[in-house]
Amino acid sequence: MASPRPRPPSRPSPRTRFLAGTVVLVALAALALRLDVGARPGGPDASDASVGGADAVAEGGDVLTGVSLDWATDSLAAYAERLGRTPAVVVTFAEVPLREEDLAAVQGVVDQAGAAGSSVLLTLEPNAGLAAVDEAATADLVRRLRAWNDGGVEVFLRYAHEMNGSWYPWGQQPEAYVASFRQVAAAVHDGAPGTQMMWAPSYAGGYPFLGGGYHADPAAPGVLDTDGDGVLTERDDGYAPFYPGDDAVDWVGMSLYHWGEDYPWGENEVPAPDKLVDQLGGTYVSTTRDERVVPDFHGEYGVARGKPVAVTETAALYVPGAGGAPEAEVKAAWWDQVWDPALAERLPALGMVAWFEWAKTEPEVGGQVDWRATADPGLAQAYAAALDRSGRAR
Template identity: 50%
Template sequence: MRTTTRRALSAAAVALAGVLSSCSAGSPGPTASASCGVPARTEGTGSGVSYGVNLDWGHQQLADYAQALGHHPAVAVSFSGFPFTDTDRTNVHGAADQVRRQGATLLLTLEPHRGLAAASDPGVLKDLTDLLTEINRSGVGVIVRFGQEMNGSWYEWGEQPTAYVAVFRKVAAAVHAAPSSTTMWAPNYGGGYPFAGGKYQTRKGTGDFAVLDTNHDGAVDGRDDPYAPYYPGDAAVDWVGMSLYHWGNAYPWGANVVPEPGKFVQQLTGTYNGAGGNDLAVPDFYAEYGVGRKKPVAIAETAALLNTSQGAGDALAIKRAWWGQIFSADVRAKFPALKMVNWFEWDKYETEVKAQVDWTAIKDPAVRAAFTAALPSWLSYGSGQSCSQG
């Protein structure tokens, strides 16, 4: 999610996560007898779609979320700065401990806020391999999403395709050196690209500007490909994902409106004509990266905007319309490469709309009841059993 700071785990959450379980990290053996969740090198080969959650770890335990949902999530998303600080390592281990007890997979999002160069230091990359190896050997599979939404202008690593691709490949090598870890490349949905006005928007006259000018007309605008310049290559990428939200139906965002019918599919396939009518140049992400490159596709983050400053009377209608599109039988039939959907379960201030936005699906009892009733049978979940170590 753009211009957002996500916390991994608060100190209290870490403390709770550290409670011993039958599969606590401890001193892992040389191999794990079982790995939680999705296997490291065969993601997306099954028939189901993994249900996951972007959890506000500072305010909720994963076990409590699972109880409210009525299912153990197959995937839990945690965010960390990279290179790691000591606090980051503690938080990642805390998240992994909670994920292990759900029989799930950790989707670890690495945010290089110190810049791409710092993330490519050999010692930093070895630190990543070592941390992933320890978590993998404790029984938890990890999918690493490095530098998400890199096609946006709101992050320190944004709109720098040359450096981003080079660093992603180095990170991928470090990830693949761990026994049960894999990578995810996940841009932001391309509607509105190149997201003018962000702090890190590329400037004319730079080498990156030339790379991003994919149609070679001397401009970087909505007619250029918002995905391809940032793609690190098939060898480095195991999963492809996208941040795909319902922010509203027209810019500027902030109005509580029900999503138009078919919006989710249209955005995924590049046929949406909303948000000012300028999205038709967006490529078909699913066809290019899911089908063409034979990669499992994830909706790494999704939810529907509810601006709480305008009241909550429309909450159920707005959110139900959005999840109804995502969980429709038509989506399952038409997009067999779609293998993961992660709901963004946060209630937070968003600078884009200058208001508190409730993205959640289970906080409000009425919304929760409708959401859990709508979860289709083709979703897959965690086992709910702690994974064992070798």
């Protein structure tokens, strides 16, 4: 039996926790749309506002360094001081329709990013359901985005991420999701040309994630039945039914964490060589299976469609006091993969990587996990050296 695959670590925003699925084989079903990444709606100021967007990341070129911070206890300035460099992108979250408490928090991040010359990767979560993101909510969102853009801050908008999973209210509703994404994208492209739309499913190892609070009916899968056998299984494509179309998408992204190599999670284990490349390329094989796992995300949605690829969140699990491999060994083995200079050839569409700089309790391991790369000065120095060695990090 394949081992359960954990979701990305949680942030303190309203979200449903779920230990998802098993590592499985998924068949690839391709979509046919193609559109030049640079040909997007927007006024003449669109390129001026975009300092790190799709048209600025050529194949095999620069990779934007990013970070997801615990904004309640950390700041961009403090992180930059620890690392010795300012990241190009900072990550934050909010609900949509936008609430006042979320707006205040996002504005604080935008202010920090603007002062530092960084962009913002804003993840919007429609926890009230996709129908709640109506024309009024979308117009309000675009108005805010335009104000931030006009203030000099570029935004990457990761809307309703991990929609192929079963743990969010917007999960596994491909037709409603695609319609909602396209509505938001059209409004953003028209009204906030300094904002770029990012489509970011969950890594499909474990699809269809049956058992989550929002999983589709496996006996009535509809368009999710990509192999035509009448049921939703691991053989169906975990990405293609959710793709909104090339005209709506500027970036494609995915969160990829090293939780360990063997279930149960919580052991400090050095990641297998090439794990990151294999997961993005659809060739990763776990220690409990001898089969190909998922479609080639990087090849199909990055290279073939001409979209820059973002690793929107990444880190390597380290549980203090749990024994096993030392912290420095576990984390260095992962960031050496993430920032391997050879990725210019192996993952030529890679354009952004954001480290998850948090220490927090994770239900999957029943204790504290320290995901951070800069809490210890020695680790921070080693991580900065890996960025320098990559030759692409900016």
